[in-house]
Amino acid sequence: MVALIETGHQPAARFLQADKMEILMKIFGLFLVALTFAATSGAADIDNGSELHSESCMQCHDSAAYTREDRKVQDLARLGTQVRFCKDNLGVTWFDDEVDDVIGFLNQQYYHF
Numbered sequence: 118m119v120a121l122i123e124t125g126h127q128p129a130a131r132f133l134q135a136d137k138m139e140i141l142m143k144i145f146g147l148f149l150v151a152l153t154f155a156a157t158s159g160a161a162d163i164d165n166g167s168e169l170h171s172e173s174c175m176q177c178h179d180s181a182a183y184t185r186e187d188r189k190v191q192d193l194a195r196l197g198t199q200v201r202f203c204k205d206n207l208g209v210t211w212f213d214d215e216v217d218d219v220i221g222f223l224n225q226q227y228y229h230f
């Protein structure tokens with residue numbers, strides 16, 4: 118009787134452990150996804166913003182537009198609006214995070230909001 122219970126018990130225990138491993142791996146996987154998401158959706162990539170900006174944004178005005186006395190942009194929200202406005206006029210198709218990179222670059226380099 119005892120022997121029967123014990124032999125029945127072992128595979129069950131192993132099954133349970135495999136199950137737990139699978140759950141742990143799933144949690145770990147979710148953790149990795151969350152990490153990647155945090156890394157890509159977090160702070161703006163200033164270097165990328167700088168690159169995009171010098172590729173596309175110096176055709177109508179140079180950076181003097183951002184530092185002149187009577188500049189139009191007075192806060193971060195306005196900076197976002199203006200960048201999107203200019204981007205749409207220019208006709209480049211940037212993803213939202215690329216727009217954010219350029220906004221981040223302009224803010225760090227010129228506006229300091």
Ligand code: HEC
Nearest residue numbers: 173174176177182183188189190199200203204206207219
């Ligand atoms: C088609 C021409 C054109 C292109 C290309 C262009 N801009 Fe502009 N931009 C303008 C004009 C016009 C103004 C307004 C200047 C004024 O009012 O004196 C302006 C103003 C700005 C301002 C506000 C400056 C201030 O007064 O504080 C920002 C910021 C700006 N542009 C960012 C960008 C970015 C980023 C890009 C690249 C996506 C870009 N621009 C490309 C035409 C352009």
